[in-house]
Amino acid sequence: MSLGTQGGGTQHSAQHGTQHGTHRGTHHPGAMTADRAAAHLQRAREAAQSLEYLSGFGNEHSSEAVPGALPVGRNSPQRAPLGLYAEQLSGTAFTEPRANNRRSWLYRIRPSAAHPRFVRSDNGALRTAPFTETLPDPNRLRWDPLPEPAPGTDFLAGLWTLGGNGDAAQRTGMAVHLYAANSPMLDRVFTDADGELLIVPQQGGLLLRTEFGLLRADPGQVALVPRGVRLRVELLDPFVRGYVCENYGRPFTLPDLGPIGANGLANPRDFQAPVAAYEDDERGPGERHIEVIAKFCGNLWTARYAHSPLDVVAWHGNHVPYVYDLRRFNVIGSISYDHPDPSIFTVLTSPSDTPGLAGTDFVVFAPRWLVGEDTFRPPYFHRNVMSEYMGLIEGAYDAKSAEPGGFVPGGGSLHNMMSAHGPDRATYERASSAELRPQKVDDGLAFMFETRWPVLPTAQALGAELLQQGYDDVWRGMERHFRADASDPSDGSGSDASDGTGSAGSATEGGAESR
Numbered sequence: 001m002s003l004g005t006q007g008g009g010t011q012h013s014a015q016h017g018t019q020h021g022t023h024r025g026t027h028h029p030g031a032m033t034a035d036r037a038a039a040h041l042q043r044a045r046e047a048a049q050s051l052e053y054l055s056g057f058g059n060e061h062s063s064e065a066v067p068g069a070l071p072v073g074r075n076s077p078q079r080a081p082l083g084l085y086a087e088q089l090s091g092t093a094f095t096e097p098r099a100n101n102r103r104s105w106l107y108r109i110r111p112s113a114a115h116p117r118f119v120r121s122d123n124g125a126l127r128t129a130p131f132t133e134t135l136p137d138p139n140r141l142r143w144d145p146l147p148e149p150a151p152g153t154d155f156l157a158g159l160w161t162l163g164g165n166g167d168a169a170q171r172t173g174m175a176v177h178l179y180a181a182n183s184p185m186l187d188r189v190f191t192d193a194d195g196e197l198l199i200v201p202q203q204g205g206l207l208l209r210t211e212f213g214l215l216r217a218d219p220g221q222v223a224l225v226p227r228g229v230r231l232r233v234e235l236l237d238p239f240v241r242g243y244v245c246e247n248y249g250r251p252f253t254l255p256d257l258g259p260i261g262a263n264g265l266a267n268p269r270d271f272q273a274p275v276a277a278y279e280d281d282e283r284g285p286g287e288r289h290i291e292v293i294a295k296f297c298g299n300l301w302t303a304r305y306a307h308s309p310l311d312v313v314a315w316h317g318n319h320v321p322y323v324y325d326l327r328r329f330n331v332i333g334s335i336s337y338d339h340p341d342p343s344i345f346t347v348l349t350s351p352s353d354t355p356g357l358a359g360t361d362f363v364v365f366a367p368r369w370l371v372g373e374d375t376f377r378p379p380y381f382h383r384n385v386m387s388e389y390m391g392l393i394e395g396a397y398d399a400k401s402a403e404p405g406g407f408v409p410g411g412g413s414l415h416n417m418m419s420a421h422g423p424d425r426a427t428y429e430r431a432s433s434a435e436l437r438p439q440k441v442d443d444g445l446a447f448m449f450e451t452r453w454p455v456l457p458t459a460q461a462l463g464a465e466l467l468q469q470g471y472d473d474v475w476r477g478m479e480r481h482f483r484a485d486a487s488d489p490s491d492g493s494g495s496d497a498s499d500g501t502g503s504a505g506s507a508t509e510g511g512a513e514s515r
């Protein structure tokens, strides 16, 4: 437990109150002038410098931006300190087991309950489960990155839903969104009742101003924003792009380690929560309102506030946002033979009611050494009962070409339940004859959202020009190597390798293996 006493960025009333044209009732805040955009970028970069964080996933953190703002010894005193209002934010049912329970206490200038009526607003390119727009399709799919959007597109307006599964109202399943933005959210605050947001920047940095304080997320890092937490996304670069997993299910948590032991994979201390920082921003009659946009059961609703809801002066609890640097992932792998199942790369998991069966796993393919002997080292061919959406943050993935038209940074692939996939032909040919010296794989950072149900693409995802045609071709022309009479004891495979591997040799009189 730790106590931060400083605001993580001075956020006070002198807000950017008089910008640009109207955006009431739409998603698009309108383009800023180049000068104003540059000034805003500069302010965000200054605010994002040397942020202070609290360390540790799932900790009972606490923080106060003003000394004495946090009550001591109770959560809800008759009068909270400094004239603040006390409010609990519950991310799990009150009654869930202590180990799973998520809640935080917020001490704020105005209670969240003091807000005007929400009215429906346009969903833009956001879609929500259940996904019923398209026919479930067994084909493997792959997309190019989103292009730069129209000027004035902020993070929320730039969200574009690729697909998902489950049912948001039932709190099951997930959605895959992409985002591309070139404007900060101005006088707009977003909150998602449908799920938590795992934001995976691919290009350009983000500054997240949340109720709990400020987080910075650059490419290679991920931000986790719990269900219901309000945030405003500002930009640290003129153009940003990335991925979002909206997890409708149980909150992401760290996977159990079992025989791995007490350490490894994503270490809890590397998850960083913000320190308290608040905006004291009241808007008078005739001044611009602050739009609070709530996503609720699949639709966006907007209320026009006369104050910033990012007005939490102190807080404590474990329902808090985090940032995590994927390069800190402790990669565990084989030091003898075979490629372990990619579950060994799980960063976060959203459990289901069935032990070991995740609603969604977040998996990273981080730099690592490959040393397996007599092993096909890239990811193997397989068919999986789980469904896999993969994205690429930078570089190349070791089973696919990253040439244009291939699996490129910012793009993504979808291998749904039982669809056959694996290394492309060139990768197979190379890796099946490569000399097996220790090899560092460090030229890329890929990730996967792996989920228990098929990911049903949206109509826009299937109709987009981004959808690559001919993805199947990466496996076309896989050469036939089988020869029933090709027993060759000199190929070095040895008798062990024919055991139960499904190799050609296992169907013959023994020992025969050919590639």
Ligand SMILES: [Fe+2]
Pocket (backbone or CB within 6 Å): 382, 384, 388, 415, 421
């Ligand atoms: Fe796979």
